[in-house]
Amino acid sequence: MAATQSTILVVDDTPENLAVLGELLQPYYRVRAANSGSRALQIAGAQPPDLILLDVMMPEMDGYEVLSRLRSAPATRDVPVIFVTAMDGVADEEHGLEQGAVDYIAKPIRPSIVLARVRAHLELKAARDILRDHNRYLEAEVARRMSENQEIQRVTIHALARLAETRDPETGNHLLRTQEYVRTLAQGLRKHPRYTAELDDKTIDALAESAPLHDIGKVGIPDNILLKPGKLTPEEWEIMKTHAILGSKAIEQAEKDARKPVEFLAIAKQIAHWHHEKWDGSGYPDGLAGEAIPLPARLMALADVFDALISKRVYKDAFDFSTASQIIVDGRGHHFDPDIVDVFIREFSTFQHIAETYGE
Missing domain, CATH: 3.40.50.2300 (Response regulator)
Incomplete structure (x- = not known):
């Protein structure tokens, strides 16, 4: 032996x-x-x-x-x-x-x-x-490759989003801020009994990763409208509003090109298409109301508006945090989902921290 x-x-x-x-x-x-x-x-x-x-x-x-x-x-x-x-x-x-x-x-x-x-x-x-x-080696290798793929996905998303951003140079760190706002809202909303099952860690990560593509459709808006320093005419405004559908169609085409369903694309399409809808049905492009508006778009709606309020534009000065917060609260049940506004109120200090961390 x-x-x-x-x-x-x-x-x-x-x-x-x-x-x-x-x-x-x-x-x-x-x-x-x-x-x-x-x-x-x-x-x-x-x-x-x-x-x-x-x-x-x-x-x-x-x-x-x-x-x-x-x-x-x-x-x-x-x-x-x-x-x-x-x-x-x-x-x-x-x-x-x-x-x-x-x-x-x-x-x-x-x-x-x-x-x-x-x-x-x-x-x-x-x-x-x-x-x-x-x-253990195989598990580590799978985890490494998944991490690598996720990083490639993240970089690709941001590259596409930056493409839209180059058309509108005033946005600055808007993508990073809104991404973290969406994550904060989703994490807070998961504590609500109605959303606990829907908002697991994987879904919240996909929501945050998808958020930068919300305005990807702006690449299809003419410069004379997108970059106009003054107020848009009614006709110009109608053209501007088409960026929501342009964005969702572009993402839909990417879905068709994929060999299998990609979760973040499905979420990104919802965000791009409906993040300008309002809780009371007065938004665009489809005039959806209440929970008919997909949850990812309802989250993005508040994140996008809050960041627009606190950001300086050629046609407006930035609002201070207090004023911007009050405008969001006043929109509860009209512009925004009441449950999401309640999370915003609870997490307002986090919103301030994000805004200051990724300031212009």
């Missing part, structure tokens, strides 16, 4: 039994010995062995209790345990295996049987360890 570096812990309250098993195993393995259950737990907890040969009938703490404690401890729960005992009845063997032992050897021991069983279970453990390590 080839030598190995495996460590075996032998547990028995009888010195003669410890000596017999030690002499049998030492030519092939590192052997540690414990003459009580408590000592065995101490040794195994400090440095888990590869295998444990455990006597059942011991004073103070029997083998069943030792096995139970080994299984309950993270460091030793996967160490295979073979019961070695004079209790050789079928019922005793069944009970031992039910408790979690991997095998059962009756006393008096037969050296060839002990060595064969030990070797077999060490080989099984080595195979399990290899499989576990391989699975």
